[in-house]
Amino acid sequence: MRYDTPIYFQKITSGEYDPSTGNYEDDTVEETMRYASVMDTGTDMLKLVYNGPKQDSLTIQLQNHYQEPFDRIRVGEKTYKVDFSRKLRTKHTFVVSEVQ
Incomplete structure (x- = not known):
């Protein structure tokens, strides 16, 4: 198993309200990169997690725990x-x- 695919954990911060314009600022996304083993999810796991097949599902495995x-x-x-x-x-x- 190779841990050679870069993946990015995204933390989304909502934009703050600007009272002078009455609008919200754009959301900001912070990314943290880790290398992982990425593969298609097997049919047994699809049945367990989704109770049937689901499109565009992946299994991602890291060598260490991700705590953030x-x-x-x-x-x-x-x-x-x-x-x-x-x-x-x-x-x-x-x-x-996958998120649409």
């Missing part, structure tokens, strides 16, 4: 939400689905 808070994960140009997470002794596994 985050909102979503970006792999390449696509963003994903975490549907299932499991911490093993040293590894951390995420089952994610």
Whole structure:
């Protein structure tokens, strides 16, 4: 198993209200890069997590635990939400689905 795919944990901060214009500022996204093993989710795991097949689902495995808070994960140009997470002794596994 190769941990050679860069993934980005994204923390989204909502924009603040500007009373002079009456608008909200744009959201800011902070990204933290880690290398991971990224693969398609197997059919057994799809049945367990989603109760059936789900399009564009990935399994991401890190060599170490990721402790920081985050909102979503970006792999390449696509963003994903975490549907299932499991911490093993040293590894951390995420089952994610694409955010539209």
